[in-house]
């Protein structure tokens with residue numbers, strides 16, 4: 045009896061120790077932390093297992109959910125998913141009774157691990173439903189009741205109301221034609237900017253939902269909303285194009301209050317609101333903002349303000365059926381920068397250097413007389429002589445003007461514009477400019493950071509830094525080509541090229557999932573994808589190879605990184621109709637018609653008698669991407685179980701490749717264009733018969749040598765260049781290209797002081813002059829696609845395609861290039877993955893960290909397992925690791941989650 049008790053007690057201790065080992069963290073609904081305003085009927089739940097033990101996996105889970113968090117512990121849940129045998133910890137859908145609009149639900153999970161130990165219930169998290177149908181909107185669209193002036197000053201809307209009872213909770217739902225900034229009782233609602241973001245407004249207009257409970261009070265309350273032109277009607281693209289979606293600027297606002305007694309009330313935009321204008325006199329995305337502080341209406345968004353002189357508003361009959369909840373993370377403020385240098389240029393301009401090419405705006409403090417005008421201009425670079433250079437902004441003025449009211453210290457910042465800049469020029473500043481009065485604030489979509497990368501080479505670390513800032517500068521609700529000139533459009537080619545790299549920098553899942561919905565929405569009826577999404581260039585601008593393939597490449601890349609089948613399901617029709625478009629354009633399976641950008645910005649020479657420009661035939665490229673898109677469609681069809689499509693498109697793919705070989709390959713295996721890009725694409729997309737592949741890779745290497753170890757690729761060839769080299773045994777050449785620092789190369793801009801990725805390989809030439817101002821952005825992420833190789837090949841962490849989202853991890857570093865160390869970490873949806881290698885005292889040391897509930901195959905560069913140590917012990921004695929064999933000079937290991945350190949002798 046006593047013995048039995050002791051055994052039970054010991055068992056209990058053992059169990060509770062191991063129970064405590066698995067913790068549940070990062071519970072997310074639709075990949076968001078406690079989201080407010082979801083409009084899908086089956087929101088999906090994900091969580092992470094965290095443990096300091098090895099080989100931890102989930103074998104079963106249980107979820108419970110309630111609209112009252114206190115009921116969870118009492119097991120009085122409104123929905124539950126009882127113990128389910130499954131290792132799935134991502135995207136478990138809610139499948140229960142219909143969820144109620146505006147209601148908040150709490151859920152928690154517990155899991156069983158591989159030893160059948162059950163974890164504690166996780167801490168509960170919540171999600172809140174948004175408005176689910178047009179009829180949930182009691183608010184009316186309203187427009188200002190006054191005539192607009194020619195500068196289209198930003199309208200203000202206000203409304204006061206009384207809350208007689210104590211408020212339990214309140215949610216504001218807001219959207220606009222244009223951009224909005226809303227306040228309650230003088231305080232900004234939320235911390236997002238440039239809301240409601242950019243979508244194909246006439247088909248999908250996002251609203252945001254905010255918990256505004258803390259902003260409200262019993263008694264009098266005031267709502268104030270400012271609108272700006274934004275993407276809806278600013279000057280966008282070229283030739284004076286504006287009002288892309290309409291001339292009107294309009295507000296839709298609904299505040300749903302629940303009182304402590306359970307009763308509810310809605311305050312909605314309607315004819316009872318008032319309108320006027322205030323300090324923002326002018327606001328254009330490209331040109332900047334003008335704020336006249338003398339015209340600010342003090343206290344206009346607080347109770348008791350006298351609005352007798354204000355105009356009424358007009359109700360407008362705009363559609364509510366286009367309204368959708370917000371799926372991606374909104375734009376928020378991030379890093380701030382103080383001046384690193386305040387100086388006068390040779391021309392006498394007062395210039396400030398922030399030390400980093402960034403995107404956002406400047407917050408400026410000033411003290412002066414009423415009417416003093418300060419102008420802030422923005423530039424990415426100084427010219428050769430050291431003067432402020434703005435020619436590459438083309439017609440974008442990128443200028444903010446502030447007019448002081450002259451009542452002590454005033455603080456200015458714009459609201460409905462943004463700039464890409466490292467330098468600002470300040471004119472008209474009253475008094476002495478002090479560093480503490482000038483702060484640059486970055487703005488970008490608030491995606492979770494995911495990766496970090498370091499190596500023993502400072503130039504490569506700077507390159508990585510620049511890649512990261514390319515994302516920060518151009519993931520501003522949509523993926524843009526550049527942030528500074530009169531463009532800032534969702535260029536599809538750039539986005540597809542960079543999409544995989546982006547996942548290593550930030551969690552781009554929801555960002556791209558949202559944008560892909562616009563790719564579908566704006567797809568042209570014949571299947572072409574417009575060059576830019578949202579499409580503001582009209583229906584004739586679409587269907588370019590390598591650009592339109594965004595419709596297959598990005599969904600597939602997102603599926604690889606995040607394992608979300610829903611993205612494939614949502615995009616499948618769009619993927620298929622793009623492939624069908626190419627099919628219909630082809631004759632005998634050869635697609636050689638239409639307009640294409642080609643291998644944009646490849647190496648080319650002006651006066652080129654020897655023909656050294658690296659021109660790749662555009663139709664050769666088109667055939668490669670036709671095949672690639674078809675392959676990705678087949679991949680998606682397999683995942684989704686569409687077997688008929690798998691069969692028919694597999695047959696098509698074979699014909700497309702045959703047509704390629706017939707048209708573009710010599711019998712000896714040279715590609716028609718004989719350029720790096722032609723070999724890279726042909727090899728990357730498996731266009732060549734097996735037997736001709738290695739020789740094609742050899743030709744690629746020969747070509748690189750011919751250019752004295754320089755790349756000559758443009759937007760389409762560059763992302764795959766090093767991947768192809770590594771795949772065919774030429775990682776040494778990949779490293780040579782990576783470390784090349786003369787033009788054209790990745791490190792040339794780094795050597796020239798770049799802090800971001802440039803649009804062109806030679807944006808600034810060696811003599812300090814610029815490339816043509818017509819197209820010379822210093823913040824264009826496309827060439828930053830090398831980041832993907834740095835993570836997946838150099839450090840060597842990748843997901844297997846049959847275990848996406850890094851459920852099955854492949855660790856296969858490529859050591860070389862004279863590096864003594866390289867390491868990366870990456871927050872997968874399962875948790876932290878890390879891999880790194882260093883060479884020290886004739887030892888190679890590899891540190892690996894595998895998240896719980898995943899497994900990994902590790903390829904150790906060694907010819908035999910003997911001599912490999914793991915955490916100080918011979919590998920052969922490790923019980924946690926399976927030695928699965930050897931292949932191509934690597935020992936293959938299978939392992940589960942946990943931290944491992946391998947070391948072995950190194951030459």
Ligand code: BGC
Nearest residue numbers: 525526531535537538641644
């Ligand atoms: C953009 C690009 C884009 C290209 C189309 C440019 O103006 O900045 O990055 O992809 O046009 O070729």
